[in-house]
Amino acid sequence: MEKDIEQILYSAEAIQERVVELGQTITADFKDKNPLLIGVLKGSFVFMADLVRALDMPCQLEFMGVSSYGNKSETTGAVKITRDLECDIEGRHVIVIEDILDSGLTLSYLMKYLQNRRPASIEICTLLDKPERRQVEVHPRYKGFAIPDAFVVGYGLDFAESYRNLPYIGVLKPSVYA
Numbered sequence: 001m002e003k004d005i006e007q008i009l010y011s012a013e014a015i016q017e018r019v020v021e022l023g024q025t026i027t028a029d030f031k032d033k034n035p036l037l038i039g040v041l042k043g044s045f046v047f048m049a050d051l052v053r054a055l056d057m058p059c060q061l062e063f064m065g066v067s068s069y070g071n072k073s074e075t076t077g078a079v080k081i082t083r084d085l086e087c088d089i090e091g092r093h094v095i096v097i098e099d100i101l102d103s104g105l106t107l108s109y110l111m112k113y114l115q116n117r118r119p120a121s122i123e124i125c126t127l128l129d130k131p132e133r134r135q136v137e138v139h140p141r142y143k144g145f146a147i148p149d150a151f152v153v154g155y156g157l158d159f160a161e162s163y164r165n166l167p168y169i170g171v172l173k174p175s176v177y178a
């Protein structure tokens with residue numbers, strides 16, 4: 001797998017340090033609110049696992065599955081829910097956990113979908129953000145790292161379902177997907 005990586009952007013240690021900081025901030029903001037964390041599968045599974053262990057308060061977890069219609073370059077913003085919530089979120093303080101925010105279309109759709117279910121509050125925590133690529137406004141309250149416009153893999157993020165198990169976040173060589 002390493003031979004397909006052009007550059008390591010964040011080492012396992014750097015990610016861990018940032019995740020602990022995020023955990024402390026979220027704990028300070030939500031400590032009496034018993035928040036419900038909703039992880040967006042599959043990309044957020046590693047981040048979610050580390051983040052919840054950095055939270056020093058009661059919380060619950062849920063997962064949702066989403067997929068975009070069409071391929072990446074011609075996404076319409078329509079998102080298909082492939083795995084729905086198994087609990088009622090009405091009145092709950094919800095934090096949506098995402099791996100990467102790119103055009104913003106996925107999270108913008110998901111936020112509307114979840115808001116219709118009347119949570120008490122809803123915030124976004126994304127590990128990575130590519131602000132240059134944004135097509136619709138999305139405002140994550142918590143953000144791990146802002147990154148340049150490059151295709152990254154590792155720490156849960158895939159290309160064609162591979163590379164999710166790399167412990168670091170790296171830029172994939174364009175020759176792999178060209």
Ligand code: 5GP
Pocket residue numbers: 043098099100101102103104105106107150151152153157158159
């Ligand atoms: P958006 O709807 O914001 O354009 O897309 C968000 C989704 O696109 C992410 O959850 C992720 O699945 C995928 N994505 C966007 N950029 C990257 C990237 O650099 N690497 C990987 N592996 N997935 C990405």
